[in-house]
Amino acid sequence: MSKTPIPAAIRRLVEERAGYRCELCLVPIDITFFPHEVDHIIAEKHQGKTEPENLALVCWRCNRHKGSDLGSFDPVTRRFCFLFNPRTQIWSEHFTLQNHEIIGTTPEGRTTASLLQLNTNQRKTERQRFMPSPET
Known part of the structure; x- marks a missing residue:
């Protein structure tokens, strides 16, 4: 949880820049029970500073799993790896969406998907019910 209040203008900028979706799991802002958060x-x-270059729009689930972590261990190599950074990296270069499952395709993607538990049954069901399938 942020100690520094996020000004409304910065929150709007972060929401717009993110396309009103979680920048980690892609769940749209308008389908969740709990509001998305600026992380x-x-x-x-x-x-870390409270400035747009260090802020991301994330759903409450992703934010709770991430906490203040900067990284974790890649489930494939077992080596420490920093988490995906939506300000400096492109989502599609680190993840792919297959059958509503988010697959990490790089160490950062795998580490992020694992730490944030992006593919629990509940999260896959949520994507299946509310997000169009990219395979079609």
């Missing part, structure tokens, strides 16, 4: 990519406790 510090680098948490304030790690000296």
Whole structure:
């Protein structure tokens, strides 16, 4: 949870830039029970600043799983890896969506998908029910 309040103008900028979707799992802002949150990519406790270049729009599930983490261990290589950063990286270069499952295609993608638990049955069902299939 952010210590520094996010000004309304910055929140609007972050929402618009994200296309009103979670920048990690892609769930649209208008289908979730809990509102999406503006997250510090680098948490304030790690000296992350409250400025647009360090903020991302994320759903509450992704934000709870990420917490203040900067990285974790790649489930394939077992080596430490930083998490996907939506300000400096392109989603489609690190993930693919297959049958409503988000597949990490790089160490950052795999680490992020694993840590954020992007493919639990509940999350896949949510994507299946409310998001058009990219395969069609």
